[in-house]
Amino acid sequence: MNNLNVISLFDGISCGQVALKRENLPIENYYASEIDRYAIQVTQKNFPLTIQVGDVAKVTYSNGTLYTETGEYYIGDVDLLIGGSPCQSFTFAGKREGMVTDENIEITTLEQYLKLKSEGFAFKGQSYLFWEYVRLLNEINPTYFLLENVKMQKFWQDVITKTLGIEPLRFNSKLLSAQRRDRLYWTNINNGDIELPDDLGLLLKDVVREEDNDKYHLSKIHHQAFLKSYKWTPNCLDEKSKPLLASYYKQPPHCPYIPCEQSESGYRMLSPVECERLQTLPDNYTEGISKTQRYKCIGNGWTVDVIAYILSYLNK
Numbered sequence: 001m002n003n004l005n006v007i008s009l010f011d012g013i014s015c016g017q018v019a020l021k022r023e024n025l026p027i028e029n030y031y032a033s034e035i036d037r038y039a040i041q042v043t044q045k046n047f048p049l050t051i052q053v054g055d056v057a058k059v060t061y062s063n064g065t066l067y068t069e070t071g072e073y074y075i076g077d078v079d080l081l082i083g084g085s086p087c088q089s090f091t092f093a094g095k096r097e098g099m100v101t102d103e104n105i106e107i108t109t110l111e112q113y114l115k116l117k118s119e120g121f122a123f124k125g126q127s128y129l130f131w132e133y134v135r136l137l138n139e140i141n142p143t144y145f146l147l148e149n150v151k152m153q154k155f156w157q158d159v160i161t162k163t164l165g166i167e168p169l170r171f172n173s174k175l176l177s178a179q180r181r182d183r184l185y186w187t188n189i190n191n192g193d194i195e196l197p198d199d200l201g202l203l204l205k206d207v208v209r210e211e212d213n214d215k216y217h218l219s220k221i222h223h224q225a226f227l228k229s230y231k232w233t234p235n236c237l238d239e240k241s242k243p244l245l246a247s248y249y250k251q252p253p254h255c256p257y258i259p260c261e262q263s264e265s266g267y268r269m270l271s272p273v274e275c276e277r278l279q280t281l282p283d284n285y286t287e288g289i290s291k292t293q294r295y296k297c298i299g300n301g302w303t304v305d306v307i308a309y310i311l312s313y314l315n316k
C-alpha cells in the first residue's frame with residue numbers, strides 16, 4: 001500500500017488517524033478540518049504532524065491544491081476522504097429536523113444547498129454540513145471515501161444514500177467494543193461490500209478500572225433525578241454499555257452509570273479513561289484537557305476499532 005494522502009472533515013480528536021495507525025496503513029499527509037480547540041489540542045498532542053485546516057466551509061480544492069483558512073497546500077491526488085458530519089439534527093435523541101434552512105426549507109441536493117448558501121440563507125443546527133462534505137467529495141474526487149452518521153429518519157437516510165450513490169453499512173460498535181453504538185457508514189471501500197465481524201463479546205466489566213471506584217461518584221441529588229427518569233436505568237457490569245453521548249458530562253439522565261459500592265448513591269459515572277476504552281481509544285488519549293471536554297470529545301468520536309475494521313479492507 002502506497003502512503004496515503006488523507007483528508008478528514010469534522011476530524012474531532014482524529015479517531016480516523018488512530019484507526020489508520022492501528023491498521024498499519026501508512027500516511028503521507030493527514031489534513032484535518034476541525035473547529036473545536038479542545039479536540040484539535042488532543043489531535044496535535046497525539047499526532048503533531050497533522051495539518052489542521054480549520055472550518056470546512058472555507059476549504060476548497062482545485063487542481064491538486066487545498067485552499068483553506070490556514071493556508072494553501074499543494075497535495076495532488078487524494079486517496080481517502082473521511083468524515084462524520086455533525087448529527088444533532090438527525091439523531092433520535094435530538095430535534096430531528098434534518099437538513100433545513102431557518103425557514104424549514106428541506107435541502108435534498110447539493111445544487112439546492114449551494115444555491116441557498118449563495119443567496120445567504122441560514123441553516124438550522126449543524127447537520128446541513130453534510131453538504132459541505134459532498135461539495136468537497138465532488139471537488140476532490142478521492143479514490144476512497146467514508147462518511148459516518150447516526151441512525152436517522154428514512155427520508156434523510158435516503159437523501160444521503162442517493163447523493164453518495166451507495167447503500168450504507170449499518171455497523172453497531174457493540175460487535176468490537178463494550179458499547180452499543182448503532183451507526184451508518186457510507187463507503188466505496190471494497191465497493192461498499194463489507195462483512196460485519198463476529199461479536200468479540202466485550203462487556204462493561206472489561207473496561208472498568210478498580211482505581212476509579214473512589215471517584216466519579218453520583219451525588220445523592222443526581223441519583224434521585226436518575227431514579228425518576230424511568231428510561232435511564234443503570235447499566236450492570238455484565239452488559240454492553242449504553243451509547244456514550246457528548247453530553248455525558250451533564251450527568252443524569254445522560255448515561256451510562258455503573259454500580260459502585262464506594263458511592264453513597266450506589267452508582268458512579270465512567271471515568272474518561274473508561275470512556276476511552278468504550279471507544280477503543282488508547283488509555284489517556286484525551287488527557288491534557290478538562291474532564292468535561294474529555295467526555296465531550298470522546299462522546300463525539302468514532303469507535304476506533306470499527307473504523308479500523310472498515311479501513312482494513314483497503315489492504316485486501
Ligand SMILES: C[S@@+](CC[C@H](N)C(=O)[O-])C[C@H]1O[C@@H](n2cnc3c(N)ncnc32)[C@H](O)[C@@H]1O
Nearest residue numbers: 010011012013015034035036055056084301302
Ligand atoms: C460528530 S463529531 C466528529 C468526531 C470525529 N469523527 C472523531 O473521531 O472525533 C463532529 C465534529 O464536527 C466539528 N465541526 C462542526 N462544525 C465544523 C466546521 N464548520 N468545520 C469543521 N468541523 C466542524 C465539531 O467540532 C465536531 O468535532
